[in-house]
Structures are given as structure tokens and as C-alpha cells.
Amino acid sequence: MSHDLQITASAPDPALLDLPWDVPLEDWPADRIAALPRGISRHTVRFVRMSGRVIALKEIGETVAYREYALLRQLKRLDVPSVDPVGVVTGRLDPDGEPLEAVLVTEHLQYSLPYRALFSQALRPDTLTRLIDALAVLLVRLHVVGFYWGDVSLSNTLFRRDAEAFAAYLVDAETGDLHRRLTDGQRNYDVDLARTNIIGELMDLAAGELLDEDVDELAIGDLLVERYQELWASLTTEESFDAAERWRVAARVDRLNDLGFDVDELAMTTDIDGTTVRIQPKVVDAGHHSRRLMRLTGLDVQENQARRLLNDLDAYRAATERQNDDESFVAHDWLTEVFEPSVRAVPRELRGKLEAAQLFHEMLDHRWFLSEQQQRDVPMPEVVRSYVDNVLRHRRDEQALLGEDS
Amino acid sequence: MATVTYDHATRVYPGTERPAVDQLNLHIEDGEFLVLVGPSGCGKSTSLRMLAGLEDVNQGRIFIGDRDVTDVQPKDRDIAMVFQNYALYPHMTVADNMGFALKIAGTPKAEIRQRVEEAAKILDLTEYLDRKPKALSGGQRQRVAMGRAIVRQPQVFLMDEPLSNLDAKLRVQTRTQIASLQRRLGVTTVYVTHDQTEALTMGDRIAVLKDGLLQQVGTPREMYDTPANVFVAGFIGSPAMNIGTFDVSGGNIEVGPARLALPRDVAGKLTSEDNNKVTLGFRPESLDVTSESDASAFPVEVNIVEELGSDAFVYGTLRGPLAQKDDSVITSGAGDNQVIVRVDPRNVPMKGERVFVTIRPGEEHVFSAATGQRLS
Numbered sequence: 199m200s201h202d203l204q205i206t207a208s209a210p211d212p213a214l215l216d217l218p219w220d221v222p223l224e225d226w227p228a229d230r231i232a233a234l235p236r237g238i239s240r241h242t243v244r245f246v247r248m249s250g251r252v253i254a255l256k257e258i259g260e261t262v263a264y265r266e267y268a269l270l271r272q273l274k275r276l277d278v279p280s281v282d283p284v285g286v287v288t289g290r291l292d293p294d295g296e297p298l299e300a301v302l303v304t305e306h307l308q309y310s311l312p313y314r315a316l317f318s319q320a321l322r323p324d325t326l327t328r329l330i331d332a333l334a335v336l337l338v339r340l341h342v343v344g345f346y347w348g349d350v351s352l353s354n355t356l357f358r359r360d361a362e363a364f365a366a367y368l369v370d371a372e373t374g375d376l377h378r379r380l381t382d383g384q385r386n387y388d389v390d391l392a393r394t395n396i397i398g399e400l401m402d403l404a405a406g407e408l409l410d411e412d413v414d415e416l417a418i419g420d421l422l423v424e425r426y427q428e429l430w431a432s433l434t435t436e437e438s439f440d441a442a443e444r445w446r447v448a449a450r451v452d453r454l455n456d457l458g459f460d461v462d463e464l465a466m467t468t469d470i471d472g473t474t475v476r477i478q479p480k481v482v483d484a485g486h487h488s489r490r491l492m493r494l495t496g497l498d499v500q501e502n503q504a505r506r507l508l509n510d511l512d513a514y515r516a517a518t519e520r521q522n523d524d525e526s527f528v529a530h531d532w533l534t535e536v537f538e539p540s541v542r543a544v545p546r547e548l549r550g551k552l553e554a555a556q557l558f559h560e561m562l563d564h565r566w567f568l569s570e571q572q573q574r575d576v577p578m579p580e581v582v583r584s585y586v587d588n589v590l591r592h593r594r595d596e597q598a599l600l601g602e603d604s
Numbered sequence: 605m606a607t608v609t610y611d612h613a614t615r616v617y618p619g620t621e622r623p624a625v626d627q628l629n630l631h632i633e634d635g636e637f638l639v640l641v642g643p644s645g646c647g648k649s650t651s652l653r654m655l656a657g658l659e660d661v662n663q664g665r666i667f668i669g670d671r672d673v674t675d676v677q678p679k680d681r682d683i684a685m686v687f688q689n690y691a692l693y694p695h696m697t698v699a700d701n702m703g704f705a706l707k708i709a710g711t712p713k714a715e716i717r718q719r720v721e722e723a724a725k726i727l728d729l730t731e732y733l734d735r736k737p738k739a740l741s742g743g744q745r746q747r748v749a750m751g752r753a754i755v756r757q758p759q760v761f762l763m764d765e766p767l768s769n770l771d772a773k774l775r776v777q778t779r780t781q782i783a784s785l786q787r788r789l790g791v792t793t794v795y796v797t798h799d800q801t802e803a804l805t806m807g808d809r810i811a812v813l814k815d816g817l818l819q820q821v822g823t824p825r826e827m828y829d830t831p832a833n834v835f836v837a838g839f840i841g842s843p844a845m846n847i848g849t850f851d852v853s854g855g856n857i858e859v860g861p862a863r864l865a866l867p868r869d870v871a872g873k874l875t876s877e878d879n880n881k882v883t884l885g886f887r888p889e890s891l892d893v894t895s896e897s898d899a900s901a902f903p904v905e906v907n908i909v910e911e912l913g914s915d916a917f918v919y920g921t922l923r924g925p926l927a928q929k930d931d932s933v934i935t936s937g938a939g940d941n942q943v944i945v946r947v948d949p950r951n952v953p954m955k956g957e958r959v960f961v962t963i964r965p966g967e968e969h970v971f972s973a974a975t976g977q978r979l980s
Contacts, residue, residue, distance in 0.1 A: 238691045238693065259771065262769045378619055381660045382677075383658045386677050386678060386679065387679070394705055398708075401693070402693035402695045402696050403695070405693070405700065
């Protein structure tokens with residue numbers, strides 16, 4: 199082992215030192231290698247067992263290796279789904295003293311699959327669409343934080359099963375750059391390249407007879423562009439409307455939730471005379487909402503319920519023009535002025551049919567429905583009356599149903 | 605094919621005050637290979653990305669041919685970023701690997717085949733067209749990737765440090781290939797690198813940038829022989845030029861004990877800001893070893909001799925009363941207070957020896973001590 203060998207890592211594992219760095223990755227002994235499916239790469243990539251886990255090694259130029267390592271660390275800090283960087287190994291020499299390429303070490307993403315592995319097994323017809331959806335979501339999330347990928351492709355992405363859908367992770371940041379804010383040119387270039395690469399990758403699968411003959415490669419490529427643009431527009435478009443049309447705040451938020459995004463603080467501004475409201479949403483991760491609602495109100499509810507309640511709280515805050523007030527004070531007032539009165543307005547005998555948070559959630563649904571129908575902001579007491587009479591009375595008692603159906 | 609024109613093109617990143625690229629004026633001829641070079645943060649990549657449509661142009665315009673592309677989306681600019689993605693598809697033939705982007709664009713089959721065959725001929729890949737990439741060598745794969753860009757027949761090729769992730773050997777090989785290929789294709793090419801050797805060996809012309817400002821643009825020879833300022837002088841050339849600031853007295857530049865005549869026309873350009881000093885540059889190969897008796901000779905103490913077979917370089921310290929006043933009086937690629945001298949490889953001095961050297965007449969570069977601009 200050479201004395202020049204240098205390992206840069208944030209939390210170095212001594213086992214890294216025992217790996218045969220003096221051998222080109224291509225020739226590493228089979229007992230070290232973890233047989234995992236690999237994507238297409240221009241570099242030599244190997245998966246290796248170490249200390250009971252699996253790491254991914256990529257041979258790459260030294261400066262590029264350090265650069266990618268730093269970028270992956272930044273992406274991690276920004277909470278973007280990407281592989282965990284472990285370190286960079288440089289100064290490798292073979293037994294004859296000839297220098298070998300530097301190695302970027304990343305953590306292998308457990309349960310993840312490259313797209314080629316997903317296609318080598320029988321797939322349901324809509325799987326391809328779900329993969330594209332996942333990639334579109336990832337690309338939007340990267341662009342929101344200012345990351346220009348430069349080489350978007352299925353090969354540079356890993357997929358993890360996530361209930362009925364997939365979650366996509368960035369695995370190759372070699373051509374990427376973090377910016378304060380992306381230009382439209384950068385985003386469009388990324389999307390266009392993604393389209394070209396995806397179609398190329400699918401054509402390759404077709405050439406290898408790994409793809410169902412009915413799949414239209416071009417249509418799948420176009421679908422990514424479409425899904426991306428839809429998501430991007432929903433997330434970033436600033437919308438302004440008359441102050442009397444406040445229901446549109448909730449409509450916007452619902453649209454985003456439907457697209458699978460959680461909305462944190464909606465940036466809402468009202469102009470001086472209060473006639474126009476402008477909103478622009480921001481993105482956060484799942485799990486955030488139940489924690490935030492708990493902190494603000496003490497209500498302990500499920501994530502999707504929490505999301506709904508918080509969105510209403512934000513709408514309340516904008517409606518009462520208290521954007522500059524302490525959030526917890528506003529939350530307390532919302533709890534006592536909106537949430538509790540609404541729930542308590544439901545007749546006692548009907549209240550037990552659903553848990554409180556679910557009741558309120560359904561009332562919000564009902565309010566949206568009424569407001570859209572009547573094209574006005576329907577006040578909460580009116581909503582509650584209509585909800586109780588037209589919806590809740592006709593519902594089965596879920597408390598009693600529990601266990602019967604399941 | 606087309607010319608490329610930057611017309612006062614400026615890029616200011618949001619939240620910053622100093623432009624990343626400041627009023628860039630640059631005209632690139634049809635078919636020319638232009639290299640943008642400079643240290644990191646100089647604005648070279650930003651300039652390229654402005655042309656690619658990846659960076660906004662905040663002021664000024666950019667033209668490809670006569671077409672103003674300042675506000676045109678990247679994919680509509682008829683440019684190709686080469687090497688962005690050269691992972692080859694294993695199940696596709698070499699021909700399909702090269703032509704798939706045309707297929708996506710809906711180009712007729714016969715035309716795709718024709719363009720692919722033309723590109724393959726230039727790239728020496730004809731006999732491999734119907735094989736799978738697996739059968740190719742590393743260099744051939746690289747050429748297939750270039751073929752992808754070529755078959756699109758863009759107006760301009762853009763290359764942003766394309767060799768940075770290759771190992772040293774393949775880098776030199778590919779460098780030569782790209783340069784000769786570009787000449788055969790005759791497609792206008794803008795190439796970004798931080799490596800001045802790459803710039804000198806590849807470019808028809810080189811544009812040197814620093815702090816977002818274009819320092820000089822010219823042929824490799826012009827950049828080497830008549831650098832416009834101290835920065836370009838120090839940046840271009842390997843080993844780097846020796847550069848020092850010296851007193852001017854009685855029409856002479858005082859380098860240690862040596863007196864070098866300052867040409868009258870150059871002396872006339874000195875201003876009060878220069879404070880009777882000039883910055884003098886001389887390349888290692890512009891020095892002759894001579895004897896102490898020569899009035900224009902100055903002593904250099906040998907620290908180390910680097911023998912390269914065809915050449916030998918002395919890395920030494922400037923000696924003499926004036927030289928010792930300030931350690932940083934002279935700099936070179938080897939560091940402060942270091943002078944590099946090319947010597948006859950068959951007659952090299954010993955370490956610790958003191959040699960006397962003169963600057964060959966006419967090979968000195970004189971710059972203003974105040975502004976760094978060329979005076980000679």
C-alpha cells in the first residue's frame with residue numbers, strides 16, 4: 199500500500215483502508231464485490247461490501263471527484279433526495295508505482311433499483327409512468343433549490359419503491375452546479391436533455407428487447423416534459439387575485455397537495471389598500487406538517503390532516519392580515535376562533551362519527567366545494583351547517599365500523 | 605456554420621455586485637476554434653454558458669451569425685454542447701448511438717444514415733457502425749460521443765472543460781483529436797479551459813479572461829510574444845515568464861547590478877504614477893548565460909536544475925543589492941524571488957553556483973508599473 203494514499207471523508211470508516219486501492223476497480227476480487235444491478239456509466243462503478251453495508255465506488259478524475267463529493271454534501275444539507283457521499287480516495291498507485299484514478303465513495307441506497315433492473319422483471323404497464331413522475335418530482339425539487347443537473351437521465355437516478363409509487367434519488371452530480379437561482383435557460387436545457395436521454399435509454403432497452411413493444415419512447419419522453427412543466431408552474435407561479443376571492447388561496451394549495459407537494463409558508467402579500475392578494479408557495483417535505491401543527495397548537499394528527507389544518511391556518515393568517523404577528527399567537531387564535539367553534543358546532547350526537555381533525559378536514563373540503571360552487575368566500579358557520587345537514591348526517595359511524603370491515 | 609459575436613455581453617449573478625462577465629466584446633470567425641482561458645472565477649465558463657443560453661445576459665447581446673440569440677432558448681440556438689453526456693447505450697449499434705437524437709427529431713431514416721456515415725468517416729469509425737459499443741476501445745467510444753454532436757450539424761460546438769475527467773494520457777490524446785477534428789469539420793467552436801497549455805495547443809485564437817474582464821484575444825503566437833498586460837504575460841507560457849518591478853534611472857532599467865537600456869519610445873510612455881519604475885518580463889528562453897563582465901548581466905544563484913533532455917531549466921534566486929531589498933521583487937511560475945532560466949542541456953550549472961545572465965535584446969517585455977499595461 200502506498201504512502202501517498204489519501205482518504206477524505208466526513209466520518210471515515212477505518213475499514214476503507216483495508217480495501218485493495220492498488221488494484222483498478224475493474225479487477226477487484228469477486229469476494230469484495232456486491233452483485234447489485236448497475237446503470238450505464240461512462241466510468242467504472244463497483245459496489246463493495248464494507249462493515250456490514252454496501253458502498254458504491256466510482257473511478258473518476260481527482261478534481262471532479264472532490265467537486266462531486268462537495269456537491270453531494272451540499273445537496274444532502276439542502277435535503278434533496280440524493281445518495282450519501284462517503285469520501286474521496288486519491289493518490290492510488292498500483293504495485294508498479296503507476297498512478298490510478300481517484301475514487302468517489304458513496305453510500306449505496308438501500309432497496310434502490312436502477313431503471314434497468316426495474317425493466318428486467320415483469321412490470322405493470324403504468325410503472326414507466328410512475329418512474330417518469332418520480333423523476334419529474336426530483337427534477338423540480340432540484341431546480342427549486344437551484345441545482346442545475348446538466349445530465350439528467352434515468353441512468354443517473356435511482357428509484358425506491360414508495361407505497362404505490364416511486365421516489366427518485368439523484369446518484370450522479372458530476373455535471374451539476376448549485377446556483378442561487380436557476381435561469382429559465384438552465385431549467386429548459388435540463389428538461390430537454392432529460393427528454394433526449396430518457397428516449398435514448400428507452401430506445402436502448404427496446405434494442406435489447408427489454409421493453410414492451412407497445413411502449414412509445416417518444417411519448418414517455420414528452421410525458422416527463424409535461425409533468426415537469428405542470429409541477430414547476432404550480433409551484434412557482436405567483437398568482438394574484440381580488441381580496442374577495444380568498445377561496446382561491448385554498449384552491450391553489452389543494453392543487454399542490456394533489457400533485458404530491460406539501461406547502462410550507464405560502465408567501466402571501468396584500469397590497470396597501472387590501473384589494474389584491476398575491477401568493478407564491480414554497481416547498482417542504484412530508485412529516486413537517488404534523489410536527490409544525492403540534493408545536494403551534496398541540497393538536498396531534500396525521501400528516502395529511504395536519505397539512506390541511508395548517509393550510510387553513512395560513513389562509514386565516516392572510517385573511518386577518520396578521521402575516522407579521524407571531525405565528526404561535528395567530529395559531530392560538532385560529533384554534534379558538536376557527537377550529538374549536540367549528541368542531542363544537544357539530545351536534546354532540548354526530549360529533550363522534552369522526553375524529554375531530556378528520557371532521558374539520560372534511561368541513562374544509564366542504565367549504566372549498568361550496569365556495570367554488572357559489573364563487574364566493576363562504577363563512578365557516580354557514581359551512582358547518584351545510585356540512586352537518588348534507589354530509590355528516592348521512593355518514594356511517596366510523597367509530598363503530600372500525601374492525602368490522604377490516 | 606456561423607460567426608459568434610458577444611456585444612457588450614454582461615452577466616451579473618443575482619445578489620452580487622461585480623459582474624461575472626463584464627461588457628464582453630468578442631467576435632469569433634466562421635469555422636474558428638476559439639479558446640476561453642483563465643483562472644477559476646474569471647468568467648470563462650459563464651461566457652460559454654451565456655452563448656449556450658444557460659446564463660441570462662443582463663446587458664448587451666449575443667449573436668450567432670446575424671441572428672440575435674440573446675433571448676432564445678438553448679435548444680433553439682442550433683448549438684451543441686459536446687461531451688456533456690457520453691455514456692453509450694450498450695444494446696444499440698454504434699450507428700444508432702450516434703444517430704438517435706436525429707431519430708427523436710424526426711429526421712428521415714435515409715438522411716440519418718447518410719449523416720452518420722459521413723461523421724463516421726471523419727471519425728474513422730466506418731467499420732464499427734454496425735457493432736455494439738462493447739467492441740470499441742476507450743478512444744473509439746470517445747469518438748462515438750463526438751459523433752453524436754457532429755451528426756446534428758450544429759452551427760457552433762461548445763465545450764466546457766471537456767477533458768477534465770480524463771486521465772492525463774487520454775487527455776493529451778483527445779486534445780489532439782479534438783483539434784484536428786475541428787479543423788476537418790470547420791465548425792465554429794468555443795472551448796473553455798483553465799489550462800493555458802491546452803489553450804495554446806488547440807486554439808486558432810485564445811481569449812484570456814480575469815475577474816470577468818477580457819484581457820486580450822489573439823493567436824497563440826501573439827499572446828506569447830506580445831502579452832497585453834502583466835496578467836497575460838504571467839498566465840501564458842510554461843514555464844511561466846519571469847516578471848519583476850525595477851527602478852528606472854538615467855534611461856536604464858536597474859536589474860541588480862545590471863543596466864538595461866530602456867528604449868526611448870517606451871520611456872516616453874512612463875507617467876508620474878509609475879514613479880520611475882517599470883515591470884519587466886522575460887521568458888526563461890530569452891536569457892543567455894554570459895559572464896560577469898557583461899554590463900547588462902545580472903547574477904542568479906542556482907537552486908535546482910530541471911533536466912528534461914531536450915531542455916534544461918535553472919530555478920534560481922536573483923542576487924545583487926537591489927534584488928535583496930524585497931523578496932517579492934521578482935516572481936515566476938516557480939514562486940516569489942525565483943528566476944527560471946533555460947540553459948543548454950549539455951552544459952548545466954551546478955546547484956549553488958552563481959551564473960550571470962542577460963536578456964536577449966528585443967525579447968524583454970516592459971509593462972507600466974502602475975497599470976500593468978504593456979509599454980514596449
